[in-house]
Amino acid sequence: MRSVSEPRIRRRAGEGVVATGSAASAGGRTGGPAGATRTARTAWVVAVLAVLLVVALTSAVSFGSVDIPIGEVWSVVGRRLRGEPPEAGTRDLIVWQLRLPRALLAAVVGAGLGLVGTAVQALVRNPLADPYLLGISSGASLGAIAVIVLGAGTGGVLGWGLSASAFAGALAAFALVWALARRGGGFSPLRLVLAGIGVGQFLSGFTSFLVLQAGDEQQTRGVLFWLMGSLSGAQWDQLALPTTAVVLGLLVLQARARALNALLMGDETAAGLGVDVARLRRELFAVTSVLTGVLVSVSGAIGFVGLMVPHVCRLLIGGDHRRLLPVSALFGAVLLVAVDTLARTAVSTQELPIGVVTAVIGAPVLLLLLDRRLETR
């Protein structure tokens, strides 16, 4: 059984990273899926992404400083899932303790970023928006870096104390933006964006000051990893919170999918369609902020995923949020698992910050897709 399936999976696993990109560009070429076929197309996209997610997770666990054959990966996981005593030796340690929690955290964070990106773009009705536009991540970074530089030494980038202070920073930024944006009875897109950018820059100023105060090289490295994002040091017990947040976030947003569609057509149109626009904006802002805070507090500010994923998914399956929200989550998960694997393995001597890889890969892909799309106008 194992000997039959192994070569096939391995071959696909090698293509995993590339395949996400080529599937996306195929969507760009067709120049617009027709409404009647979009549902069928969505089923295909979901099926392909689901397969890719399994492939990406498997290869994420398989590849690394020590390559572990895929059959071994599944056998270790199978033993653990069946509740049998773990295999003796380092394989169980590498697969179950180190790589699998990290791969799953990448999937959860990627799903969350895709989800939040989609929702924030609707919230401020701007396709250039990303989860960090509204200043929440600046708050989280400030909270985390304050602990790194000023606080006691905590183990690893993902220590609980760091996460807690990052989340506290995110909530503080959220409260500040909320207070500024609601003045004048608003939460209008422009007001939200301006308040978010203002608060973000303000907090980043403090962050920069703290970075300058960083004592030794190790602190500086910790700070940099935080600012660029990292999934290193992921552990099983850190998965529950972000997973819960992402699932709840998806449910809350999915329940409002039609209202999000209406909101994109304009505030007046949405009001005419029976949407309580002011209330919807408050809810969206709160949900996306809390979710962003949770994500950033476990992984730092991983850039570009939240901006790129909604765009690619819109090109693939169209703008209806009933499909767009879950597909963005799925695509975000696949993308971040693949990118994190690349970040771990691309340079053999060191691990690249994942934010560097998302930007280097993501920016050209996005530009290419949008360029083709605009040509068909």
Add this chain to the structure above:
Amino acid sequence: MSGEATADDTMRITVENLRVALAGRDILAGVELIAAAGEITGLVGPNGSGKSTLLRTVYRHLKPQGGRVLLGERDLRSMTPAAAARHVAALPQERESDFEFTVREVVAMGRTPYQKAFAGDSAADRAAVLIALVQTGVEEHQGRRFATLSGGERQRVLLARALAQEPDVLVLDEPTNHLDVRHQVELLTLLRAQDRTTLIALHDLNAAASVCDRLHVLHEGRVRASGTPREVLTPALLAEVFGIRAAVLDHPLTGDLLIAVDHRTTAAAEVPAVESSGLRR
């Protein structure tokens, strides 16, 4: 309580002493009007007279500082947003959206007030969308991206979205703006074919005179005159409210009112400026 009476109940819009202030300025200063069941009621008036503000209050984008908008006997503000949207559909002036929606998806948004969270489209939803697509003649475009449509096609699609709401009352804010003449005629013909209460703001006085059963002239946040187009659109009123010189004729083809505007001189040129701006406070 006959069926006909209840239908009439939810098909009449009554605006009572409506007051709206924006940024501390009174835009509507006690507007009173009725849009009768099944009629096309027009709003005309110069820029800034409060037409859009009045319509926005009817479709609940704006909250009034005073007064009420009644649907039949019920205050629209006392209803939930979705319940109100099942009776009143809007075609606002905003032209947003570059977000990858198809024509069909845009029209299907009209079903939003009927749909529960997580539920798919019902048979009634699909039927209403199809009827709206056919009525407005855009069913052949239903798979196209909304962003690729021409201005005339867009307005028909947005009208289809409003019709998919199956409303008793249609509220339209200058729907013919930016359309060429042919598309203006087509859109107004579509409206005339509807058997719904229609409240419409129009810039083009001849279009308003032709399509509307009754007109209300808004001026400085109040209703200055109400009645049939022939009663309302007199040379004296056009001079006073719009500041134009115009002859009012009969249209040689349709017999409708025809307003021939003097595009060389304003009416203000004949009246001392101070008096005209202070008129009828």
